[in-house]
Amino acid sequence: MTAPVTAGRRYAGAALDRVEGLDKVTGRAAYAADHRPADLVHAVAVPATIARGEVVQVDVDAMLKRPGVVAAIWHGNAPRLATSDEELAVLQSRRVAYRGQYVAVVVAETPEDAREAARTLRIEYVAEEHDVILRADHPRAYRPENVNAGHPSDTGQGDPDAALAAAPVVVDEEYGTPAEHNNPMEPHATIADWHGDGLIVHEPSQNVSGLRATLASLFGMPPGHVHVVSPHVGGGFGSKAKTLPHTILAALTAKQVGRPVKLALTRRQLFVATGYRTPTVQRVRLGAEPDGRLIAITHDAVMQSSTLSEFTEQTAVPSRVMYAAPHRRTTHRVVRLDVPTPSWMRAPGECPGMFALESAMDELAIACGVDPVELRVRNEPAAGPESGLPFSSRNLVACLREGARRFGWAGRDPRPGVRRRGRTLIGTGVAASTFPALRAPSSATVRAEPGGRYTVRIAAADIGTGARTVLTQIAADALGTAPAAVTVELGDSALPPAPVAGGSMGTASWGTAVVRACEELAARLEAAGGTVPDGGLEVTADTGREVRAQERYSRHAFGAQFAEVGVDADTGETRVLRLLGVFAAGRVLNPKTARSQFIGGMTMGLSMALLEESIMDGRFGDFLNCDLAQYHIAAHADVRDVQAYWLEEEDPHLNPMGSKGIGEIGIVGTAAAIANAVHHATGVRIRELPIRLDKLVR
Amino acid sequence: MRPFAYHRPETVAAAVAQAGGADVMYLAGGTNLVDLMRLGVLTPATLVDVTRVTSATIEQTPGGGLLVGAGVRNSDLTAHPLVRSRYPLLAEALLAGASGQLRNMATVGGNLLQRTRCSYFQDVTKPCNKRDPGSGCPARTGDHRNLAIIEHSEHCVATHPSDMAVALVALGALVHVEGAAGARQVPMPGLHRLPGDDPSRDTVLVPGELITAVELPALPLAARSLYRKARDRASFSFAAVSVAAALQVEQGVVRDCRIALGSVAHVPWRAGRAEDALRGAPATEQEFARAADIELEQARPLPLNGYKVPLARNLIVRALADLAAVR
Structure with a gap:
């Protein structure tokens, strides 16, 4: 583990083009919904139109008389599933837990017939009173055992209340982030095809091994009888990482009708049952000396989940890592409402949590009259502030300094609302970014052929990140060959099991297994005199033991983001004129795909800052703005000048590649940097996202 | 969607004859109608495609105006040299709308008849008096x-x-329509109606009437004009x-002056009170603000859209100040 991480590298660190890039841009790459098995029928999921209650009756008979309709399935005639997971127990109960929950499915020979049948299906409900609005003082808020990623709900040190009462400078504010929805370019779709007692599922998945296990368990069969095929995924951001109800619905329907079934969600349906970022209500209190050195940090976060399952975002967790302070506390509370279950959306926890913490740090900088870059430098901890563990590497200060230099931060006039270009108010802001550097056990197989070709096989996922390309580079280095001699097969559950493309840990986890398999293969080849036997040579590695035995360090990537905004003095329209990030994330394995990850995350953060909000209607119990005309995601015109840089970071405590994850850190801190810049431009502090014109026009 | x-x-003449029955709708660019059919908001039994019957040409009229065929694409209208020179507010309004792809499809007639994007209107599982x-x-x-x-x-609401349509209301365009009862011309404002107690009707057109052209009057004043659009997202919003x-x-x-507001009412709103207040007044920022306030006295904002009042006021003042070059 402490061997130099740069030895023998030729291709890791090179800006290789995506190995499947040409297939994608020429349309040759087949996505799940492109797959058309013979005898295919089309299913459309029918959503509940009440937020809580029961389905009494579904008029199946009328539906079956329609031309082209093959089946209509609801709780009353659905096959039973073996699960206690209420989220996935589709059509297993009369209960409706949220508006939009699938209560029936209609199957027809054409998608048009199926859609029309679903539209006109008559369903009788008994509705009950529902409760869908999150409030910080909700009487049913409770402390969950753990929050997402296994973190404890609450932590504390010292006596923060007393320290805050005595602190010379105090910031005590509430921040809010709205519900937000992932909108990958490729909507979710499943093709389920039963062959005897085996099930083949084509669907875009961030976790084919996990999906296989869940499907096998639900349908009561050995995992080997389930085959998940997912060679290309058109974006996920977390929304294709967990097994979702529509997948179960497709498999159940295909079993019932005895034909392969295609169930493709519409864009509107993505806003219901594919997960979303929970709204958050956060209170951050900072107590400091007049020079800005922190005495106390508290971060209390309230989130929502559904009545079906508890998912609590780890919103306050970044405050356990960022800054030194002797007195501290973090808490998480969750309210179970009659809403769909929230789930992962790029940097769950870190992203909304750092909006609050980094906005509060800006407020503290102003209260103390200290430059916001300098304030952060002053509060740099020597070791994990709560864990006490040494950092494997931590270069936040270097990112802040390098970012400030590149951005032209020096000499910034801190006064708000005094810079104008014509009718535009100009301001700049900074915020820090962080994301844990995680790794999970994985297996991988590598096979050498006599002709000098190698094949790496691993049930990893390339969700547009460049994973296939980076694993090719990693394998080429480990084998001492060229990338062109290596083929990486991934996105298939028949391949050696591998963990989810999530938590920014894909490359670290899969790459470790690929390196170990390649090392072992190279050793065996050497032992055999360097000649590949006629039948080829194959080695499988499993990193379970290595990953579990890794030394205890606080492992995190860090970054600093700088924003310049223009706010129209007449209309309150905010446009981000410049966004510049500097990141320290271990070794960057492919500058080309890494840059896309960083600027992609920052762009999504810009979108979160200014635009994104899923609007819940408390009376109906569903989100109102369920299309891309109403749910605004940044358009090209919003994204003007986004630059990402990174520092070379040597960290021997990570993995054989020396890399930290880069998929999520780009979105962490962006919204705070922009909100801080808006304050600098206007003097108006926006503590509730998004920063839309109605909050600034006057 | 429902079969049609x-x-x-x-x-x-053939189009109008075919539109005589119940549940018939005209189809032009389809950029809004097809969406609404997919959502089940509109379920016509018959579509009459008018892309072959309405003119796609822009002609000069003897009076010095332009006659724009209803089938002219938004992108062609905004690019037309005479539109750009004589009616900059119209060229700018068109460019501010939708996206390049949609403007290439959308027609002048269809643009006038697009429906509200109120989310309740677009969701058939919810009540809506318009739907x-x-x-x-x-x-x-x-x-x-x-x-x-x-x-x-x-x-x-x-x-x-x-x-x-906001630009056309400011210009006082004439909408040429044909129906079973013959041809007529509807002045703007006047094509669109206020919701009153029957919001299901967006316009004064009777069923089966087809917009065939939009006539832009000669209006030398319009050569010095502009369109300003405040929006959350910088484009496609x-x-x-x-x-x-x-x-x-x-x-x-x-x-003289012309002022119209978009996204404040059930109709593209001609700010006639502000215009009246300004004619003969000094061209100063104070007077522009006074006129805007007079117009907006009639505003009755709802709890969540009070911001539109200062926004509309600021936009009017800024637009006039820029045109007068007094700021």
Whole structure:
């Protein structure tokens, strides 16, 4: 583990083009919904139109008389599933837990017939009173055992209340982030095809091994009888990482009708049952000396989940890592409402949590009259502030300094609302970014052929990140060959099991297994005199033991983001004129795909800052703005000048590649940097996202 | 969507004849109608495709105006040299709307007849008096952040979404229509109607009437004009509020002006009170603000859209100040 991480590298660190890039841009790459098995029928999921209650009756008979309709399935005639997971127990109960929950499915020979049948299906409900609005003082808020990623709900040190009462400078504010929805370019779709007692599922998945296990368990069969095929995924951001109800619905329907079934969600349906970022209500209190050195940090976060399952975002967790302070506390509370279950959306926890913490740090900088870059430098901890563990590497200060230099931060006039270009108010802001550097056990197989070709096989996922390309580079280095001699097969559950493309840990986890398999293969080849036997040579590695035995360090990537905004003095329209990030994330394995990850995350953060909000209607119990005309995601015109840089970071405590994850850190801190810049431009502090014109026009 | 019959006649007369029955709708660019059919908001039994019958040409009229065929694409209209030189507010309004792809498809006639983007209207599982008369208006007490502040009714708080129509209302365009009862011309404003107690009807057109052309009057004043659109997203976004304005100043005094507002009412809103207040007044920022305030006295914002009042005021003042070059 402490061997130099740069030895023998030729291709890791090179800006290789995506190995499947040409297939994608020429349309040759087949996505799940492109797959058309013979005898295919089309299913459309029918959503509940009440937020809580029961389905009494579904008029199946009328539906079956329609031309082209093959089946209509609801709780009353659905096959039973073996699960206690209420989220996935589709059509297993009369209960409706949220508006939009699938209560029936209609199957027809054409998608048009199926859609029309679903539209006109008559369903009788008994509705009950529902409760869908999150409030910080909700009487049913409770402390969950753990929050997402296994973190404890609450932590504390010292006596923060007393320290805050005595602190010379105090910031005590509430921040809010709205519900937000992932909108990958490729909507979710499943093709389920039963062959005897085996099930083949084509669907875009961030976790084919996990999906296989869940499907096998639900349908009561050995995992080997389930085959998940997912060679290309058109974006996920977390929304294709967990097994979702529509997948179960497709498999159940295909079993019932005895034909392969295609169930493709519409864009509107993505806003219901594919997960979303929970709204958050956060209170951050900072107590400091007049020079800005922190005495106390508290971060209390309230989130929502559904009545079906508890998912609590780890919103306050970044405050356990960022800054030194002797007195501290973090808490998480969750309210179970009659809403769909929230789930992962790029940097769950870190992203909304750092909006609050980094906005509060800006407020503290102003209260103390200290430059916001300098304030952060002053509060740099020597070791994990709560864990006490040494950092494997931590270069936040270097990112802040390098970012400030590149951005032209020096000499910034801190006064708000005094810079104008014509009718535009100009301001700049900074915020820090962080994301844990995680790794999970994985297996991988590598096979050498006599002709000098190698094949790496691993049930990893390339969700547009460049994973296939980076694993090719990693394998080429480990084998001492060229990338062109290596083929990486991934996105298939028949391949050696591998963990989810999530938590920014894909490359670290899969790459470790690929390196170990390649090392072992190279050793065996050497032992055999360097000649590949006629039948080829194959080695499988499993990193379970290595990953579990890794030394205890606080492992995190860090970054600093700088924003310049223009706010129209007449209309309150905010446009981000410049966004510049500097990141320290271990070794960057492919500058080309890494840059896309960083600027992609920052762009999504810009979108979160200014635009994104899923609007819940408390009376109906569903989100109102369920299309891309109403749910605004940044358009090209919003994204003007986004630059990402990174520092070379040597960290021997990570993995054989020396890399930290880069998929999520780009979105962490962006919204705070922009909100801080808006304050600098206007003097108006926006503590509730998004920063839309109605909050600034006057 | 519901199955439908599709006709593609070759003449206006044939189109009008085919549109005689119940449940018939005209189809032009389809950029809004097809969406609404997919959502089940509109379920016509018959579509009459008018892309072959309406003119796609722009001609000069003897009086010095332009006659724009209803089939002219938005992208062609905004690019036309005479539109750009004589009616900058119209060229700018068109460019501010939708996306390049949509403007290439959308026609002038269809743009005028697009429907509100109120989210309740677009969701058939919810009440909406415009879609389902008598079912109620949940927007009034729900999400109306981007809905009307002027002349809404207890039955409907929707806004008309078009940018182009705001410019046409400012210009006083004439809409040429043909129906079973013959041809007529409808002046703008006047094509679109306020919601009152029947928001299901967006316009004064009777069933089966087809827009064949839009006539832009000769209006020298419009050569000095602009369109400003405030919106959340920098492109591909409906207006929070927009303003179309034209101004003629002589010796520091407003000789004539045209002002219209978008996204404040069920109709593209001609700010007639502000215009009246300005004619003959000094061309100063103070006077522009005074005129804007006079217009907006009639605003009755709802709990979530009060911001539209200062936004509309600021946009009017800025537009006029820029046109007068007094700021």
